[in-house]
Amino acid sequence: MTPRFLELADVAEELNISPRQAYALVRTGELPAIQIGGRGQWRVETTILEEYIQRKYAETREMVRGRPSADAEQDQL
Template identity: 75%
Template sequence: MSAEQRFLTLADVAEVLNVTVRQVYALVRSGDLRGIQIGGRGQWRVEHDQLEDYIQRQYAKAEQTLAEDDGGQDTDDSHDVEESGSTTDDDVNV
């Protein structure tokens, strides 16, 4: 992916977000991630800026969720993270 590339394919977006192309397509179709259809076959493209906006919205949403769940108190959420430090598939909400 070039630094100057304005539009990304759904496969490019999937690679950035580390999800499947099908999940990206669902995000676009739902309106959560803005995209456009181009060409005679209606191929989807997502503008780089739109992807960055989506990522920032997801960070804000995660922070709000954590703040609501935490209630301002420290809790032990270690059960949500595997020993490797990565989250489990159950933690992903796409």
């Protein structure tokens, strides 16, 4: 059974980034998370992480569409 919530270390592993980078995503609000427990441990819901990943794919597609292709750049040289 897949857990509903992930620790930031798990998020970092899933995204192949450092735990510090995962923390920064949460602190800036780019990746929604909740704090739980007396020590305020951050947790990210698995569905939210998947939505974040899909959003980043969409942003990347839009960025690539807005750029000229490598072939077009070569033709201009």
